[in-house]
Amino acid sequence: MTVSEASVLTPRRSPLAQSSLAQTWAMSKRSVLALWRQPSLVVPSLIFPLFFAALGTSSFSRATSLPGFPEVDSYLDFALAGAVAQGVLFGSTVGATALATDIENGFFDRLLSSPSTRSGIIVGRMAGGMVFGGAQTLFFILVLLPFGLSIKGGAVGVLAMAVGGTILALAVGALMAAMAIKTGSSEAVQGAFPLLFIGLFFSSAFFPRETMSGIYGSLADINPISHLVEGFRDLTIEGLSASAVIRAILIPAGLSVLTVALALRTLRSRLGAR
Amino acid sequence: MSTANLPIVAEGLQRYVGSGDDQVKAVDGVDLRIEQGEVFGFLGPNGAGKSTTVRMLTTLLRPTGGSARVAGFDVVDEANEVRRNIGVALQDAAIDPLMTGAELLKLQAVLYGLPKAQHSTKAGELLERVGLTAAGDRRVGTYSGGMRRRLDLALSLIHEPSVLFLDEPTTGLDPMSRISLWEEIRRLNNDGTTVLLTTQYLEEADQLAERIAIIDNGVIVRKGRPAELKAEVGSPTLFVSVDASVTDGAKVLLEGFGDLRPSAEGTLGVGLDDGPAAVSNVVRTLDEAGIAVKNLELREPSLDDVFAEATGYRLEGADT
Numbered sequence: 021m022t023v024s025e026a027s028v029l030t031p032r033r034s035p036l037a038q039s040s041l042a043q044t045w046a047m048s049k050r051s052v053l054a055l056w057r058q059p060s061l062v063v064p065s066l067i068f069p070l071f072f073a074a075l076g077t078s079s080f081s082r083a084t085s086l087p088g089f090p091e092v093d094s095y096l097d098f099a100l101a102g103a104v105a106q107g108v109l110f111g112s113t114v115g116a117t118a119l120a121t122d123i124e125n126g127f128f129d130r131l132l133s134s135p136s137t138r139s140g141i142i143v144g145r146m147a148g149g150m151v152f153g154g155a156q157t158l159f160f161i162l163v164l165l166p167f168g169l170s171i172k173g174g175a176v177g178v179l180a181m182a183v184g185g186t187i188l189a190l191a192v193g194a195l196m197a198a199m200a201i202k203t204g205s206s207e208a209v210q211g212a213f214p215l216l217f218i219g220l221f222f223s224s225a226f227f228p229r230e231t232m233s234g235i236y237g238s239l240a241d242i243n244p245i246s247h248l249v250e251g252f253r254d255l256t257i258e259g260l261s262a263s264a265v266i267r268a269i270l271i272p273a274g275l276s277v278l279t280v281a282l283a284l285r286t287l288r289s290r291l292g293a294r
Numbered sequence: 295m296s297t298a299n300l301p302i303v304a305e306g307l308q309r310y311v312g313s314g315d316d317q318v319k320a321v322d323g324v325d326l327r328i329e330q331g332e333v334f335g336f337l338g339p340n341g342a343g344k345s346t347t348v349r350m351l352t353t354l355l356r357p358t359g360g361s362a363r364v365a366g367f368d369v370v371d372e373a374n375e376v377r378r379n380i381g382v383a384l385q386d387a388a389i390d391p392l393m394t395g396a397e398l399l400k401l402q403a404v405l406y407g408l409p410k411a412q413h414s415t416k417a418g419e420l421l422e423r424v425g426l427t428a429a430g431d432r433r434v435g436t437y438s439g440g441m442r443r444r445l446d447l448a449l450s451l452i453h454e455p456s457v458l459f460l461d462e463p464t465t466g467l468d469p470m471s472r473i474s475l476w477e478e479i480r481r482l483n484n485d486g487t488t489v490l491l492t493t494q495y496l497e498e499a500d501q502l503a504e505r506i507a508i509i510d511n512g513v514i515v516r517k518g519r520p521a522e523l524k525a526e527v528g529s530p531t532l533f534v535s536v537d538a539s540v541t542d543g544a545k546v547l548l549e550g551f552g553d554l555r556p557s558a559e560g561t562l563g564v565g566l567d568d569g570p571a572a573v574s575n576v577v578r579t580l581d582e583a584g585i586a587v588k589n590l591e592l593r594e595p596s597l598d599d600v601f602a603e604a605t606g607y608r609l610e611g612a613d614t
Binding site for chain 2: 039
C-alpha cells in the first residue's frame with residue numbers, strides 16, 4: 021500500500037474491553053500449566069520437607085519432653101508446620117524463576133506491551149506457585165496422616181492451613197519476583213534461595229521459641245515466619261482458635277501486600293516510570 | 295498534514311542511560327513522522343538505538359526526553375491506549391516454549407479483550423495465515439527459528455492492530471524463512487497496517503520499506519525514500535583491491551577520480567565522478583604507476599553506500 025492510498029488515521033479508543041480479572045485468570049492458568057509441564061521443578065519441594073519431617077520425628081522425639089516444648093502427641097504433630105513452611109518457601113521460588121526466565125527470553129516484554137494490568141502480570145505469574153503452595157500443604161497432611169499425624173483443628177484447621185500456605189506462596193513468590201524483575205536473571209533468583217532458608221532457620225519452624233536463647237531467640241521472636249508457623253502449629257496441636265487462624269492467614273496476607281507492592285515498584289522502576 | 299493524524303510521531307525522543315561521565319545517549323533526539331499505511335524501515339547496526347527507540351514507542355521504556363504519539367495517543371500519558379492499538383514483535387521471538395502455539399494465541403486474545411467465542415476461531419485463522427496449522431498444538435519449544443518468528447508475528451496480530459512494530463524480525467533466519475516473512479509483511483501492509491520495521495539488513499530495508507531512516511549512535515543520520523537516498527550518493531563506487539604495500543600510493547591516484555568511500559579492509563573504494571566510463575582510466579593509471587590490481591568491482595549506488603556515506607563505515611555483512 022502506498023501512502024497516498026492510505027486513509028488518514030483517526031485515533032480511536034479500542035472497542036475491546038479488557039477485563040483485569042480475565043487477564044489475571046488467563047495468566048494464572050498459564051503459570052499452573054507451566055508447573056504441570058515441568059514436574060522436575062516441583063517434586064523436590066514435595067519430597068525434601070517430608071524427608072526432614074521424617075528425620076526429625078525419628079531423631080528428636082525425646083525433645084518433646086524438654087522444658088518449654090508444647091504438649092504434643094508426637095514430634096510429627098509439631099514438625100508439620102515447619103514442613104509446610106519449608107515446602108512452600110522452596111516451591112514458591114519456582115514461579116519467580118519462571119518470571120526471570122520470561123524476562124530473559126523476552127516473553128515478559130510481550131506481556132508488558134499488551135494492555136494487561138501490571139499487577140495481573142505479577143500475580144498471574146505467581147498463581148502457579150500459589151496453587152502449588154496450597155496443594156503442598158494438603159499433600160504433606162495427607163501423606164503424614166497414616167504415620168500418626170493428627171490435626172486437632174479438624175477439617176477447618178486443614179483448610180485454614182491450606183489457605184495460609186497459598187498466601188505464603190504469593191508473599192514469598194512476589195519477594196523473589198521483585199528480585200527477578202530487578203536482575204532479570206533466573207540464576208540470581210535461584211542464588212537468593214538460601215536466604216529464604218536462613219529466614220526459616222531463625223524461626224520457630226523446627227523448635228519452639230521457648231527453647232531458644234540469645235540472638236537466635238531474639239531473631240525468632242521478630243521473625244514473622246515464627247508467628248505464621250505457630251499459627252499452623254496451634255491449629256495442629258491445640259485445635260481451632262481465632263488466634264491461630266488469624267496468624268496462619270493474616271500474617272502471610274500482610275506479607276503479600278508488602279511484597280507484591282515491592283514487586284510492582286521494582287517493575288515501575290525497570291520500565292523507567294516516574 | 296497535522297502530526298496528530300500520523301500513526302507514529304516522535305519529536306526529539308531521547309533515552310539516556312546512566313549519569314555523569316558514564317552517561318550513554320542511547321537515543322539522542324530522534325524525530326519520526328510515519329504515515330498511515332506506510333512500511334518504514336529503521337536501519338542501523340547493533341547498538342545504534344533502533345530497539346531502544348522501538349521500546350519507547352511501544353511503551354516498554356520511558357523516554358528521558360522528547361515526546362511520541364503512536365496511533366494518535368501519547369506513549370507516556372496514554373500508554374494503555376497505545377498498547378491496545380499496536381502489535382509488537384520484538385527481537386528474538388519472545389515466546390514461552392512450554393506452551394503450544396494455539397495456547398499462546400488464545401492467551402493473547404484474552405489479554406487484548408477479544409470475546410471468548412472468537413478465541414479459537416481467531417487462533418485457527420492466524421495459525422493458518424502463518425502456515426502453522428499443523429504445528430498449532432505442539433509446544434513452541436519444538437519449533438524451528440522460522441516457525442517461532444511466524445508465530446511471534448501471528449501473536450502480534452491477534453487484535454488486528456493499526457500499527458505494527460517489528461524489531462529485527464528476520465535476524466538469524468535462513469533465506470527462505472526470511473522471504474516468507476517478507477511476503478507476510480507485504481500482505482499485512484496491503485491490508486492497511488502501518489509497519490515500523492527495524493533491521494540491520496540493507497536488502498530487507500530496500501525490499502520492504504517505502505521510506506527508511508538510518509540511525510547511528512542514537513542519532514538519525516539519513517532519512518528518505520531508498521531511491522532518493524541512493525540518487526543523493528550519485529556516482530557509482532569502484533572497489534579496488536591492491537597489495538597492502540601499495541595502498542597509500544593507490545589512494546592518492548584514486549582520489550583523482552572522485553571521493554574515497556568507506557570500504558572493507560584490504561579494499562579501496564572511490565566514487566567515480568565520471569561514472570562507469572572512468573573505470574578503464576582508473577585501471578590504466580594504476581597500471582602506469584606499477585600498481586597491480588588484484589580485484590575490481592563496480593557497484594551502482596546502494597543503501598550500503600548511503601549508509602557508508604552517512605556513517606563513515608559499512609555495515610558488517612552488508613549484502614546490497
